[in-house]
Every structure is written in C-alpha cells, then in structure tokens.
Amino acid sequence: MTARLTDYFDAYAADYAPYKGGAWCYEDGCLYRGLIALFEATGEQRWFDHLKRLIDKQVSASGELAGYTVEEYNIDNILPGRALVTLARQTGDERYRKAAHLLARQFDTHPRIAAGPHWHKLRYPHQVWLDGLYMALPFKLDYAALVRRPALADESVQELLTALDLTFDTASGLYRHGYDESRLQSWADKETGLSPAHWARSIGWMAMAMIDMLDMLEPAPARDDLAARLSALLSKLETLRTEDGRWLQVIDQPGLAGNYAESSATAMFAYVFLKAARLQLTQADASVGLQALDALQQLSLRPNQQGRTVLQDICCVAGLGGFDGHYRDGTPAYYVSEVQRDDDIKGVGPLMMAYAEQVVGAKTALTKETAVA
Template identity: 30%
Template structure:
C-alpha cells in the first residue's frame, strides 16, 4: 500500500516504534502529553499556536489539569503584563501571526474574561486588521509586501477565525465587521472554487500579476490539500460564532456544504486525501496520501456534525480517515509516547505553484501542522463517544 511504503521509507531508521496497540487511554491527551516532552518552542508562530490549542482542547475534553496548565502557562508567557505580545510586530503584516489571537481569546474567555492583558493583546491584533493591506476588492493580503494582492485559503484560517471570535465576544452587533468577514470568504469562493469538483485552488492573485495566476480567475493551478483543510476548518469555526440572522451565515454554510460534498468524493479508498487533489493528479507518480489534511478534514466533519453544520452521514467519512490516522500516521514509541508522521513541511505560492514543486517538499516527523489537527480530531472522537 502506498502509504505504508511511504511511511516505512521515511522512518525506516526509527527502530524505537511499535505496532499500533489497542489504545487504553484517550488519543487526545496521549498525543498532547507526548508533545510536551518533545521540547516545544515558545513563540507566536501559528504552528506553536495550534499545537498549544491542540493541547488545550485535549486537556479540556479530558479534564486534565496538568496539560491545561501547560497550555495556559505557554500562552501567558508570551503576553506581558501590559498586554504586549512577545515577538509580534504590529507593522509586519502576515496573516500567519494572527492565529495566536485564538489562544489569547480562549484563555481570556475560559478565565472568566478577567485577564486584562489578554484583552489588550487581542485588541492590538484586531486593530491591526483595520490597517491591513487589502486587494482592490477588500481581501486581506496574505503577507505584505511579498504577496501583494494575493489571498490564500491558509490565510482565511489564520485571520478570520480570530476576527469572527473577537467580534462575537466584543462587538457582536458590529454589522460592518460581520460583512467584512463574510467578504473574505466570498472573494475566495469567487476566484478559487471549482464548481465541478467542489474543491478550491490554493489561492489567487487579484491583479493576476503572478506567474501562476489563471488569466481569467487569477487562481493558482492546483488544489493543495492542506490549504483546503485550513479552509474547511475555518468555515466550521467561523460558523460556530457567526450570527445566524446575518445574510453571510447562509452563504458560509452553503460553502461548507459544498466543500463537504467535494471532500467526500475526493477521499481515497485508504481513508486519506492526496497531497494534490485535483484531476489528473490523484494516483500520479510522486503524489501521496498526506496526513495533516486528512486530520483537518476528519476534524472539520466531526465538529461540523456536532454543531449541526454538516450532515451526520459524513461520520463514516471521518471515521474512515480516523482509522487510517491511528494505523498509519500515529507512530507508537517504545517509551509509551506517540509521534506523528506523514506531514508535508510546507506549501507556498511564492514560486511557480507547479506539481513538481508541491511533491518535492519533504515530509517531517512530529510536525505540528499535522499533530495539532490530530489532537483536534481526537477530542471530537472522544466527545462523540466514538
């Protein structure tokens, strides 16, 4: 099987691994506690933000005070007493750095909304969005100035989940903000959605100035699975807090319904999803089933079902992916910890966005971009009693 071959090739030297056991403890806290032993960095980069979010979700679900304290202290250590965020530059515009705002908001809310430093820090991130460079139609640039007039699916997850959660907490009646959040999704849908497959290209260039831009839509040529994964999760997370009375709610729910259909149709028989998802690439030489998007899609389905946002019939799709993850992508170490395999290091639109580029990027062991979504998925499995 191609996944098995890939995993063995990548990690043949990892002789400390065991076969998958019959798990007697929750996978969420098992993976989370394993990651606390892997020497986590403390910074506001989105990878650390989602790792600590995964640990927090696991701890909350399983009522693990030790893990919850670990995540809380990690986030708190990055926000000074005066609300200054360590390592954050208010004049540097990269959507990746906004994701840390979700960690801040979680602990502010969970702590009874009393921690003033978190409120100040979150407002600083929110105020930066007011100054953000935008495309002529109003979309946030993915990063300034290097990705001028470009929107990526990744950026929707990084910024608009925070934007929506902040608005729901502090400005629930701010129609202008809700309109703006809806607009970000509408622009992505207008330029990146393929209405045959119901999938979306990685991003688009509004002025069509980049080498990869489609001359009509401005879209990049390929459907990269992790970008779609970020977007799928973003739709679920934003709809969770979006006002149902706002016209944007129905639009976003329609986008989610359509994407859920496209993902089910594109799922491989193994239960996972190909790195490059659009035809004719699935099964093509060099392509492979990749773990981070597989985790994101499973999580999006399960949380979407729990919130009543997607049809419960998709549970079988998610469980098929879950079975693959615990059999193929979770690595069982002799010391009792878990590792995570099969996650591609990066995917960017800074080059030619070619098939050769995407399949040429190495895979990484214990990459938080895959392990964190696995923790998210595990919490949903456990909440559902599956």
C-alpha cells in the same frame, strides 16, 4: 487506542519547543487550538495548564507579544490570537485582552485586495491564500464577540464568502490555493488569477475556517450561505478519499508520481467532518471523519528510529512565489516535492482537534441515548 493517543498528545505538549524560538507565530497557534479543543472536550486541567504555560512565555505583563510587529502585516500571526481570547474569557487576566487588542489592530491597516479580503502577507502583495482564511477570520469573529463589535463580525463573514468566490474552481468543485488580484505572479492564471493545483492542506485550512465560523454564527442568511458551501465541499471531499480513508497531498490527482496520503490535511478534514456532523450540517457524515482519524492512528502514528511515536507523512510547508531562494510555482509536481517532517505541529494540532471532536461527538450521542431511554 484512546489512552495511546492522549498519552502521545500529553508527551508532545510537555516536550514542545516553540516553533520559531519563542517568537509569536501561527505554528504555535496550531498547538494552542489543539489544546483548547482537548480542554473543552474533556474538561481535563492538564490541557489548559499546557496552554497557559506555553503562551505565558510569549505574552508580557503589559500584553506585548514576543517578536510580533504589526508592520510585518503577516496574516499568519493572527491565528494564535484565538488562544488569547480563550484565556481572557477563562481567567479574566487583562493582559490577554490587551494582547488580543494588539493583534486586532493589525486589521485596521493590513492591506486588502479591491474585493475586500486582506493580502496574505506584505511580502505577497495583492494575494489571497486559503491558509490565511483560517489564520485571520475565526479570530476576527471571536474577537468581535469578546469586545461586542457586530460590524466586525459581519465583516469577517463577508470576507470569507468573498474569498471563497474568488478561489472556487467550478470545474472541479474545489478551491485553489491562491488568488492573485494583479495577475502578476507566474503561478497565477492570467484570466482567473488562480494558482494551478488543489493542495489538500490549503483546502483543509479553509474548511476549518468555515466550520469554526459556522459554530460561532447565529442563524442568518450569510450563515446559511456558508453552510451550503461547506456541505457541497464535504460531498466532494468524500469522493476523493484513499481506500483507507485519508486524503492525498494533491487531493484530486491519485495518479501523480510521488503523491501520498498527507496527515495534516487528513486530520483537518477528520475534524471538519466530525464537527460538521455534530452541528448537523447537510452532507456531514461523521463516519468519514472517524475512518480518517482511525487511519491516521493505524497508519501514520508510528515509532521513529529512536523508538518514539510520531505522526508521519506531514508536509512541512508549502506556499506560492519566491521563498528561501527558490520560486514555488504551485504546480502538482511542486507540492509533492516539498519536504515531509515528522510530528510537525501543523499535523499534530489538527489531530488533537479531530480527537477532541470524536470525544464531544461520543458524549453528545450518549446524552441523546440517555434522553430517549
């Protein structure tokens, strides 16, 4: 099964067409995160070569990014910047550092809600979405280390903790997809500002932000706070799995008509459980992540009509508010109505990351066994 999975990843990266025609975008950043995870876990040069080949098409000799403008104030555009930080460290090439600086400057003027976190996008004013926590904050923390700006690192952690406070739903122990500071959106509760449902992938984005930032942080009270919140979330997530170990599109409504085991969220949670177990986080059971990873391989990685193996059951996109001529109201029925897309990178990238964590976990366990022996 391992060879089958790595062959699938290799073929996927070799054939990958930039998600938005080559313009800088978060979707490509999902692939970059997967390739970096595979390279760091295995040491195999092919993963680094795929990464550099793809990203070099988007970064000019002077460090400009294809199709990127700061003034768009799209928090999603920050995610691929983590690959720039990695390449700057690995190669010493100054253009990657310059491009990372360009992205970081967006934070200087990107609008914020009164409590501190950035708006999700200029077109979604006064709103914080869970997706955006993963898009922006691990980069901000990683970049802060690259340029030695501890105040920026502290800011990133505080923004995450504040956003978690704002989006937490006490009754369920889960987090809502969106928060509207202004309470002007139709999807926003007039008292809390929260959207009405628990979308699995949005929680997956958030959980990946939490574990990646925990991995980068030194021991401190803020890190302890973040670890406690993630431990509580993992405990809740463990109770919401399907019988085969996956998670539903609307994560807490198994009786919802049209609800289904969604692959991108399942891959994200597999990654988080495995990485949290490696970091010895309370409530982090590696077997939960391993079961989810196995379920994806057995049930969701299937041949399509052309005979090519693809990852299925992936929600293509979901959001809140007006988009493409219709209004997304954030209800459970809305989330299950969104189109599914085979092999969407928002599922494949996290699957790469989950597999990489399995590899690292196996190596760590072997090292411990050898040391004991």
